[in-house]
Amino acid sequence: MAGRGGSEQPQRVDTAAGVAPLLVEDAAATALDLVGDPSLREVHLTSRPESASTARRLSLSVVRVWGLPQISEVVELLVSELVGNAVRHTGARTVGLRMQWRRGWVRVEVRDPSRALPCLMPVRDLDTSGRGLFLVDKLSDRWGVDLQPRGKTTWFELRVAERESGNV
Numbered sequence: 001m002a003g004r005g006g007s008e009q010p011q012r013v014d015t016a017a018g019v020a021p022l023l024v025e026d027a028a029a030t031a032l033d034l035v036g037d038p039s040l041r042e043v044h045l046t047s048r049p050e051s052a053s054t055a056r057r058l059s060l061s062v063v064r065v066w067g068l069p070q071i072s073e074v075v076e077l078l079v080s081e082l083v084g085n086a087v088r089h090t091g092a093r094t095v096g097l098r099m100q101w102r103r104g105w106v107r108v109e110v111r112d113p114s115r116a117l118p119c120l121m122p123v124r125d126l127d128t129s130g131r132g133l134f135l136v137d138k139l140s141d142r143w144g145v146d147l148q149p150r151g152k153t154t155w156f157e158l159r160v161a162e163r164e165s166g167n168v
Contacts, residue, residue, distance in 0.1 A: 032061050039066075042096040042111065047087050055083040055097050059108065062099050071106060071158050074139050078156050081132035082110040086154070090114035105141075106158045113151040 035054060036043040039062045045051040059079045063072045079097070086095040096111035123134045136143050140156035 032058060038062060038097045038099045039101070042098045042109075044094045044096055045083065047090070047092045047094055049084070049087055051087055051095065052080045052084045055079045055110075058097060059099060063106075066101055066106075068101075068106065068160060071160065074158060075106070075108060078136050078139060079108050079110070081135055082108070082154050082156070085118060085132050086110050086112040086114075089118070090116070092151075101160075104160055106160055107155055108157075109153045109155040111148070111151060111153045115147060115152055117145055117147075117152070118154060 035045070035058060038058055043058065045054055056076045056079060059075050060072055063069070063075050083095060083097065086092060090112040092112045092114065096109075098109040098111070100107045100109075118133055120133045120137055123131050136156050141159045143154075143156040146153045146155070
């Protein structure tokens, strides 16, 4: 998994026809412009460790535009873990990132072509790896895996109080 603020050079991806990408005046907005907006449609990231950094930038941009700074750190950490796991364990060429905000919930999905299910392992104090799904399990309100005809979608959801989400 790439460190925070990594240096992957994303490729430009056209956004959905007739829908402009979200615009935010910071470095993260550049990722939205270059890679695409995961709140509009699934964004494809190359299967390299640096893609976790790109996923963090994209998810932070979306959360900021949605006006939900209270969940930005958790979203940043958990999206990084899911993308890192997909890159590390699936042998995929690309992984997909999608974000949705519905009444009271933010959902983040990472899709890959492997049908192998992720495994939540017990974590001990001195373990140096294997904490990704443990963190997803502890910090999200709910999470799961949906098997698809070709691969799977691993997702997590965070509850957003109605009063915090003025966009519902």
